[in-house]
Amino acid sequence: MKTTVSNWSNYPVKDTTLTHWRGESIPADRKNWIARGLGRCYGDAALSDQILSTVKHNHILEFNPESGVICCQSGVSLHNLLEVFVPKGWFLPVTPGTKFITVGGALASDIHGKNHHIAGCFGDHVSSCTLLLADGKRIRCSPTENSEVFNATRGGMGLTGMIDTVTFQLKKIESSYIKQRQIKAQNLNEVLALFDKYKSYTYSMAWIDCLKGGKNFGRSIMMMGEHATLDELTSKQQQTPLISKVGHDINMPINLPGFVLNSLSVKAFNWLYFHKNVKKVIENTVHYDPFFYPLDSILHWNRMYGKKGFVQYQFVLPISNSKEGLVKIMDRIRQKGWGSFLSVLKLFGKQESLISFPMEGYTLALDFPLKKGLFNFLDELDELVLDLGGRIYLTKDARMKADTFMNSYPGSREFLQILKQINPDLTVQSDLAKRLSILPS
Amino acid sequence: MNQRVLLIGATSDVAKACAYIYAEKQYNLVLAGRKPDELQILANDIKIRHNVACDYLKIDLMDSNTHAEAINSLPTIPDITLCFAGYLGDHALAINNWAEAERIIQTNYTGVVSLINLVANHYEKQKKGTIAILSSVAGERGRQSNYLYGSAKAGLTAYLSGLRNRLASQGVHVISVIPGFIDTRMTEGLKLPKPLTASPHQVAQAVFKAVKKKKNIVYVLWMWRYIMLIIKAIPEPLFKKLKL
Ligand SMILES: Cc1cc2nc3c(=O)[nH]c(=O)nc-3n(C[C@H](O)[C@H](O)[C@H](O)COP(=O)(O)OP(=O)(O)OC[C@H]3O[C@@H](n4cnc5c(N)ncnc54)[C@H](O)[C@@H]3O)c2cc1C
Numbered sequence: 001m002k003t004t005v006s007n008w009s010n011y012p013v014k015d016t017t018l019t020h021w022r023g024e025s026i027p028a029d030r031k032n033w034i035a036r037g038l039g040r041c042y043g044d045a046a047l048s049d050q051i052l053s054t055v056k057h058n059h060i061l062e063f064n065p066e067s068g069v070i071c072c073q074s075g076v077s078l079h080n081l082l083e084v085f086v087p088k089g090w091f092l093p094v095t096p097g098t099k100f101i102t103v104g105g106a107l108a109s110d111i112h113g114k115n116h117h118i119a120g121c122f123g124d125h126v127s128s129c130t131l132l133l134a135d136g137k138r139i140r141c142s143p144t145e146n147s148e149v150f151n152a153t154r155g156g157m158g159l160t161g162m163i164d165t166v167t168f169q170l171k172k173i174e175s176s177y178i179k180q181r182q183i184k185a186q187n188l189n190e191v192l193a194l195f196d197k198y199k200s201y202t203y204s205m206a207w208i209d210c211l212k213g214g215k216n217f218g219r220s221i222m223m224m225g226e227h228a229t230l231d232e233l234t235s236k237q238q239q240t241p242l243i244s245k246v247g248h249d250i251n252m253p254i255n256l257p258g259f260v261l262n263s264l265s266v267k268a269f270n271w272l273y274f275h276k277n278v279k280k281v282i283e284n285t286v287h288y289d290p291f292f293y294p295l296d297s298i299l300h301w302n303r304m305y306g307k308k309g310f311v312q313y314q315f316v317l318p319i320s321n322s323k324e325g326l327v328k329i330m331d332r333i334r335q336k337g338w339g340s341f342l343s344v345l346k347l348f349g350k351q352e353s354l355i356s357f358p359m360e361g362y363t364l365a366l367d368f369p370l371k372k373g374l375f376n377f378l379d380e381l382d383e384l385v386l387d388l389g390g391r392i393y394l395t396k397d398a399r400m401k402a403d404t405f406m407n408s409y410p411g412s413r414e415f416l417q418i419l420k421q422i423n424p425d426l427t428v429q430s431d432l433a434k435r436l437s438i439l440p441s
Numbered sequence: 442m443n444q445r446v447l448l449i450g451a452t453s454d455v456a457k458a459c460a461y462i463y464a465e466k467q468y469n470l471v472l473a474g475r476k477p478d479e480l481q482i483l484a485n486d487i488k489i490r491h492n493v494a495c496d497y498l499k500i501d502l503m504d505s506n507t508h509a510e511a512i513n514s515l516p517t518i519p520d521i522t523l524c525f526a527g528y529l530g531d532h533a534l535a536i537n538n539w540a541e542a543e544r545i546i547q548t549n550y551t552g553v554v555s556l557i558n559l560v561a562n563h564y565e566k567q568k569k570g571t572i573a574i575l576s577s578v579a580g581e582r583g584r585q586s587n588y589l590y591g592s593a594k595a596g597l598t599a600y601l602s603g604l605r606n607r608l609a610s611q612g613v614h615v616i617s618v619i620p621g622f623i624d625t626r627m628t629e630g631l632k633l634p635k636p637l638t639a640s641p642h643q644v645a646q647a648v649f650k651a652v653k654k655k656k657n658i659v660y661v662l663w664m665w666r667y668i669m670l671i672i673k674a675i676p677e678p679l680f681k682k683l684k685l
Pocket of ligand 1: 007008034035036037038039040041042045046054074075095096097098100101102103104105106108109110111112113156157158159161162163164295395396430
């Protein structure tokens with residue numbers, strides 16, 4: 001059906017045809033198609049002339065209650081999996097900051113969570129997947145079988161073909177609660193020291209204020225968590241230790257006008273957030289939902305940025321350059337005053353992979369409402385990131401230049417070679433691939 | 442023991458939606474349809490999600506000779522039988538092509554009758570059971586654009602009212618569900634008027650409620666009852682001039 005589609009940041013908007021894919025073969029003469037899950041990537045990765053939506057390809061195929069290994073179709077959402085498996089005592093091995101994504105999207109972006117330093121990316125927990133190639137062949141691939149294709153598929157942004165089914169490992173839990181610890185840090189030095197000190201926590205990340213200067217430059221709230229065991233729950237929590245649903249969702253019904261998001265309100269938000277908790281350290285036990293998905297309770301918060309949309313800027317810097325780099329980049333953003341409503345800071349562990357985003361070091365994610373001059377400014381930031389040996393997350397990107405991609409991802413050339421072999425007629429294509437010259441348009 | 446539900450035409454979007462409603466409420470299911478591969482996937486998914494028993498059964502409405510054997514292969518006939526099978530077909534093709542016309546008639550009418558006769562006789566003997574079947578507003582007055590489909594559904598609607606009439610005194614309950622447009626795979630790509638189009642979930646919920654509340658005839662969206670009243674009231678001399 002002819003329609004217009006945009007992903008999470010409402011930019012760019014694409015006129016396209018969108019059809020549901022339910023596992024059938026894809027006609028070999030079909031050109032310029034890309035798979036799309038729930039459209040929670042931010043930019044143009046799931047856009048093309050033809051979009052095949054997987055949301056109706058959403059069955060769970062097998063589950064082994066002893067081992068926790070699950071096989072499901074690629075359009076199953078993480079939200080759905082949590083609803084089914086948390087009550088059975090299993091959790092996702094890796095989850096992003098929203099549960100409204102599909103398993104196919106999780107593998108194609110090789111997503112990371114708050115436990116990257118311990119557990120790696122989603123793809124590290126995938127034992128195999130089936131893939132529909134551009135020529136219509138269906139193959140199985142895994143770290144040992146068609147391993148080249150497997151490595152290019154995790155983090156490959158859908159360009160190796162359609163991920164059909166995914167087999168991966170769930171993680172045993174005793175309760176659906178998280179024992180969390182929050183610590184306020186007065187500045188960047190303090191928060192980096194906290195990351196280092198609390199490396200052994202399974203989950204960690206920090207909210208960081210990118211607009212504050214002076215001695216409070218980089219003030220943050222560091223958050224850490226562990227799955228709570230049964231005996232760590234209150235007696236009330238013990239009555240429903242494996243509950244998968246809490247609270248109500250609030251809908252953001254319309255796009256907010258742009259003026260709501262001037263830098264003043266951003267500062268106010270950050271300030272409020274920072275002062276909401278008066279104590280320096282908080283320890284409590286909360287349900288996993290607010291811990292992992294604080295934003296999901298405001299459905300469609302992306303509309304907060306108005307009709308024009310926004311872009312997200314997420315970069316990672318190698319550990320050796322992280323501190324120096326963060327100071328430089330955050331300072332530029334602060335001076336510009338275009339900062340972001342929410343910024344998230346996180347420490348990645350070591351990661352060896354072809355095209356996945358993480359590397360050992362710090363990653364920062366910020367939103368920028370679209371405005372004149374923004375892309376030039378972000379190009380300048382790109383240069384800084386590149387000089388420092390870092391890179392930008394493809395699934396969040398909508399505007400990076402082709403050179404930046406080629407030069408910052410060491411696996412980019414090998415990735416291109418693999419695509420040349422399995423997608424020689426450029427059948428599978430996305431606007432991101434064209435923009436970054438991954439595939440010629 | 443948990444009640445069991447037989448869903449015929451189980452891979453249709455509405456049947457699926459209905460299967461999940463029943464499974465969530467801990468009914469056990471038997472999914473019947475033409476495509477065992479798809480049925481198996483659906484059955485596994487339902488079992489894993491809802492911890493109920495969910496079997497599947499190959500039944501082809503086009504092949505009435507196999508119906509008795511298929512139904513007899515069930516260890517017991519489920520307490521509730523729901524039929525969602527339907528085939529819109531290609532009307533333009535069907536008026537010149539008997540194979541297509543027959544497929545429309547058989548899938549929507551004769552095939553269903555052959556199958557439901559078996560279930561109905563069984564329910565009559567045991568003096569209990571519920572049958573709910575999806576017919577269509579298309580069966581209420583023939584129109585030039587789809588009267589083959591419409592006539593089959595008209596037959597089905599008449600069959601159901603007769604069956605209800607026969608079995609009411611026998612403790613067996615028969616429900617005719619009359620949806621208007623539904624947003625399904627069958628209608629994907631068609632431009633349907635939104636306010637008059639039900640989602641599969643809406644239809645499924647209507648079926649569930651109708652069974653619970655022992656309804657006889659259910660229009661899924663209330664507007665359709667009145668739209669059809671008007672369409673049925675148009676005098677034939679005028680109706681035959683309309684391009685409907
Ligand atoms: C609020 C929010 C928080 C987030 N937090 C994080 C985070 O913490 N960590 C993180 O890593 N990411 C995060 N993300 C990004 C998100 O996890 C990824 O973009 C994810 O890929 C989205 O999945 P999706 O199902 O919506 O896929 P889409 O957005 O529809 O598609 C994303 C990419 O996957 C491809 N794809 C989707 N399905 C298939 C398939 N079946 N076969 C082949 N390719 C496919 C698409 O072609 C596209 O390239 C966040 C996003 C939001 C909105």
